[in-house]
Amino acid sequence: MTEDFRAMHGLYLEDLKTGMSAQFGKTVGEADIQAFAGVSGDTNPIHLHQGFAATSRFGQRIAHGMLSASFISTVVGTKLPGPGSIYISQSLNFKAPVKIGDTVTAVCTIVDIDAAKRRVRLATECRVGTTVVLDGEAVILVPRRPA
């Protein structure tokens, strides 16, 4: 007998409707920025060096834009539609900086379902309070529920 991991699977195509929405986010601390720099290799001093950042247009260290983008991937990969779906594409428009201590919330909302192709389109947005810091669109391939 083998283990059965179907209970870990996320939503199936049949479970989805336009307008469904899910969120993930976290308060971005200095340790998150250091960890993201470590795993990505992005050591840009705007993220890591207070002296350089103070002379920049932002006046202080800011988080990596791809850290906020990764929170969108977290919604897609863990909630809507969740495990078992396949990421096809993502567009990202960086609108405003995220500062150390800001709380970022990624919100994903289904805007279109192409049932024949099993492709789902989501509006994807990251917010700090009511400010949109990142927006764009995701396309996800979603499996049908097994018979």
Place this chain on the structure above:
Amino acid sequence: MTEDFRAMHGLYLEDLKTGMSAQFGKTVGEADIQAFAGVSGDTNPIHLHQGFAATSRFGQRIAHGMLSASFISTVVGTKLPGPGSIYISQSLNFKAPVKIGDTVTAVCTIVDIDAAKRRVRLATECRVGTTVVLDGEAVILVPRRPA
């Protein structure tokens, strides 16, 4: 006397030409996937759970697509154009999975420079060997060299 961090600045608009290219990459180990899951919160079992992953279409755990995307951000933020530039947008098309132990190389190449708007467009690609696993385009705002 204040410190001078101009030596940390990357390339300026005047330094850039169409066709210029830069690379960053790394061998993606299990520790990278765990670190990325930790900082992003993307705990999708396709990345973390061998049992679930073995039953998936990939047959094994794969890296987060956004980890490869972050290597593009590393090229932009540390090399071409480097510190001082502003990320405007990025499109991402996920083409093939990255498996544990694969070496991913992000390659960014300038395809267009709008000098009036100071906007630079880069073709952005991640490769494992000769397979393109991710492609897309970045738009970056680049400062002019100070007088």
Place this chain on the structure above:
Amino acid sequence: MTEDFRAMHGLYLEDLKTGMSAQFGKTVGEADIQAFAGVSGDTNPIHLHQGFAATSRFGQRIAHGMLSASFISTVVGTKLPGPGSIYISQSLNFKAPVKIGDTVTAVCTIVDIDAAKRRVRLATECRVGTTVVLDGEAVILVPRRPA
């Protein structure tokens, strides 16, 4: 066809001149100290234990000296001369403590080039503001540009 990684190579001997300089640094947060303690095993309470550190001559937790030293290695290994060069030796004189929240900048400057032996000598210094916290000298073996 094999991949070509020459674009990842740093500067060659022919590219170097006495007086050339490069920098790397970061703001040293609590998470950096914990990460450095973890990977190095240096769990000295002067770095990790606020109670012990408060009774020390420094009056507070300080960063590992080898963390600052590692920023010198970052300049050498990623910027001047960068990938492809070989670290021969490094001397380190610890001059002043680095406190949590301090921004450390490592500055490396070429002081001598022995072209026959392909050996380059750099003055290496870490600063917090205008205070030198660490100085010393690096010797690096640098390859000639391939024909």
Place this chain on the structure above:
Amino acid sequence: MTEDFRAMHGLYLEDLKTGMSAQFGKTVGEADIQAFAGVSGDTNPIHLHQGFAATSRFGQRIAHGMLSASFISTVVGTKLPGPGSIYISQSLNFKAPVKIGDTVTAVCTIVDIDAAKRRVRLATECRVGTTVVLDGEAVILVPRRPA
């Protein structure tokens, strides 16, 4: 009443003799190299990128030299003389590469004690098996035992 942390203090000048020795080391895994790259910012592809490393003189990824150096600091800061001593200087001669999976042992041995100046000199060496991969000398300022 305040807490008493004297039990955390290491050896005092009166405890030390020429010839005393202590060791620390660890097996250097891929995760150590990734963590060290993260905290130091040293993303040199010789450490992180299997493709680039395969074309290098080492033929494979190697650990950061400063990671081995940090194990010397671990001996000094936690064992000989341990907490309460002050790192004055360290010289480092990098003799041979450390590969992923190698077990590095740092060995520190007291070679001279200047009791008037409270300065202790240690021969410091890192070994993989019987190969010396790093050697040099440390100078440490050691407090006298409180009356």
